[in-house]
Amino acid sequence: MELFAFGVPVYRQRFREDGSSAAKERFYRLLRACCAYREGLREPFEGALECDESTFGGSRHGKRGWGAAGKVIVFGIIKRNGMVKASPIAAHNKVSVMGEIQAHTRPGSLYYTDDWQAYATLRMRGEHVVIRKEKGRPKGRDHINGIEGFWSYAKTWLAPFRGVPRKFFHLYLGEICFRFNHRHEDIEKQLIKLVKSVSIKQIDKTLVRIG
Incomplete structure (x- = not known):
């Protein structure tokens, strides 16, 4: 739990003798599922909100931009000086984006x-x-620096993992949102509190995202 709280990837623990890498990966996955489950329960935001989209994934040859192969498109909403919600979306289009806005604001x-x-x-x-x-x-005094700052935070946090399996990306994103939303608190204490309040049955459908 302490190593997870500090953000130490499993591959950097390969010389420790306190458990196999496979067991640690499963434990990390369960913790991330708890984070994603809890973040999914947040009430819709209201007030001053910033909305934006970004892509996640390593550089590849071929098409660039929103249609680049291997990229995950993520839509995010941040409340000014407050919390964030972020979710992978199926496509970079109006239907996907407005669906997220209607569901979460x-x-x-x-x-x-x-x-x-x-x-x-x-x-x-x-x-x-x-x-x-x-x-x-930005031209003028208005901006979306909050959500753009979150994208930088998220990508910096993911960098040490050297690639994330697409089917588990939503779990990493849920973890990042949980960490960001508790950034002024002791994250290890928050994680311990979280796992005590969430059952395996609740996170079962969260573990693998299809599509």
């Missing part, structure tokens, strides 16, 4: 997004501030 919120046209109908759900950029920087 309350009508009447104030939405900050970039100028992607998929967000155009947000004005029907609440107030909508469009962030336009010039040379990579």
Whole structure:
């Protein structure tokens, strides 16, 4: 538990004699499933919210951008100066993005997004501030620095794992959201509290994501 809390990957524990790598991987997977399960129970956000999408995955030859092979597209919502929600989405399109917004935010919120046209109908759900950029920087005082900062946090946290199996990516993402949302607390104590409150039956459907 302590090594997981510190973010030490299993492959860096290969010379320890306190258990096999396979057993440690299973334990880590269960902890991540607990984190993902708990994050999935969070109430929809309201208030000032930043929304954005990003891709996760190593560099590959071939097509780049949103359709690049081996990449996972993730949609995220962060409450200004608060918590984050992030989930893999099936495609980089309006249907997927608006589905996440409808599921995880309350009508009447104030939405900050970039100028992607998929967000155009947000004005029907609440107030909508469009962030336009010039040379990579926001024009004016409005921004989505919060969610962009989370993307940097998430990718930095994943880097030491040297690649994540696609079928378990949602568990790593759930862990990262849990860590971010408890960033001002003792994460080991929060994890111990979490595993005492979640049963294996509750996380059974969370362990493997299909599609």
